Amino acid sequence: TQCALFLSLKYHSLYPHYIHRRIAELQGDFQLRVLLVLIDVQDNAPALRQLNSLCVTNRLTLILSWSTQEAARYLETFKAYQGKDTTSIQPKRSHLYVDQVVQVCTACPTINKTDAANLLGQFGSMHALFTKGTPEELALVAGMGQVKVTRWYEALRKPFSKRRAKERKKRQQQKQQQQQLEQEHQKQQQCQDRAASVHHQKRKFRR
Numbered sequence: 001t002q003c004a005l006f007l008s009l010k011y012h013s014l015y016p017h018y019i020h021r022r023i024a025e026l027q028g029d030f031q032l033r034v035l036l037v038l039i040d041v042q043d044n045a046p047a048l049r050q051l052n053s054l055c056v057t058n059r060l061t062l063i064l065s066w067s068t069q070e071a072a073r074y075l076e077t078f079k080a081y082q083g084k085d086t087t088s089i090q091p092k093r094s095h096l097y098v099d100q101v102v103q104v105c106t107a108c109p110t111i112n113k114t115d116a117a118n119l120l121g122q123f124g125s126m127h128a129l130f131t132k133g134t135p136e137e138l139a140l141v142a143g144m145g146q147v148k149v150t151r152w153y154e155a156l157r158k159p160f161s162k163r164r165a166k167e168r169k170k171r172q173q174q175k176q177q178q179q180q181l182e183q184e185h186q187k188q189q190q191c192q193d194r195a196a197s198v199h200h201q202k203r204k205f206r207r
Contacts (some may be wrong), residue, residue: 001030001031001032002030002031002032002033002034002078002082003029003030003032003033003034003076003187004034004036004078005019005022005026005033005034005035005036005060006036006038006071007019007025007036007037007038007051008038008040009037009038009039009040009044009047009048009181010039010041010045012051013041019051020054023054023060024148029046030155031058031104033058033060033061033062034060034061034063034078035060035062035063035117036052036063036065036071036074036075037051037063037065037173038065038066038067038071039063039064039066041064048064061168073185078106078203084196095188098120101116101120101126102116102117102120104126105120105129108151108152108155108156109151110147110148110152111148111151111152111153114143115141115143115144115148118141118142119133119141119144119145121140122137122140122141123137125158130156130198132152133152133156135150135153137151138152139184
């Protein structure tokens with residue numbers, strides 16, 4: 001059910017029709033079809049674009065190697081895991097609360113396991129860490145420098161998509177404009193109240 005084709009880019013530049021013939025010979029006999037390419041030429045971008053398109057069209061998985069030793073390791077790994085399911089390469093998940101918190105926190109590139117443990121010890125729970133952790137409070141945790149604090153805070157609150165980021169920025173601008181209008185209205189109201197008070201005082205003085 002599995003097969004792998006090996007191709008050197010130097011050989012491909014001399015015999016470009018070779019790989020087409022080999023792919024045609026496969027027909028539909030294999031479920032997993034791998035094209036292992038050895039990059040041994042300097043100007044490789046045009047050839048790789050062509051091979052990538054060829055793999056997409058013919059249902060092949062394209063894998064690149066930069067040395068014969070690396071290509072051999074790929075083949076050894078494919079052979080070692082042949083016939084096995086995905087559980088052998090999936091990470092083991094712990095059901096302990098602390099381990100789950102550490103796993104979530106270390107998803108942020110700058111946060112290590114020690115930082116995750118310190119954050120949990122400081123805030124007590126994931127809910128408190130995610131909702132109440134201000135930059136000032138995060139900076140008080142041991143090992144949390146300015147870069148880590150900024151990355152962690154942005155990871156929790158920064159939108160995942162550009163569209164959401166634009167919408168959030170637009171809402172913030174509208175909120176600021178609304179606040180400015182309210183402040184201007186309050187100032188105008190205060191000025192009017194002062195003017196009315198002065199006018200009232202003048203009328204009392206005339207009487």
